[in-house]
Amino acid sequence: MTLFHVDWCPDCLVVLRKLADLGLTYDPVIVPDSRRMRTQVYDVSGQYYVPVLKDGDLVLTETADILAYLDERAKAGSVGHPASTQFHSQARTTPDEPSPDDEHPSCRLK
Secondary structure, three states, X not given: OEEEEOOOOXXXXXXXXXXXXXXXXXXXXXXXXXXXXXXXXXXXXXOOOOOEEEEOOEEEOOHHHHHHHHHHHHHHOOOOOOOOOOOHHHHOOOOOOOOHHXXXXXXXXX
């Protein structure tokens, strides 16, 4: 599992805390504050917001979905179990349109 995040984002901190509480192993990728500079996040998820969790072919972009998936993963064991739940943020196929606000640091909070 790979978690793309920034250190100051409240949603990212919630996900990091959940990973620690569940004792799940993951690769942390701290991304730039400026959304447009988050090319890794965009390449993986088609959008610039964090947190983003990638586990194999599964990519989740919504905090609630990430937390639910981590609970499911912990119950199933942490090795190679695909999600049995279809998550809303899993179905994303269209990238975000660039906007002038992309220059500003942000997680998903508005």
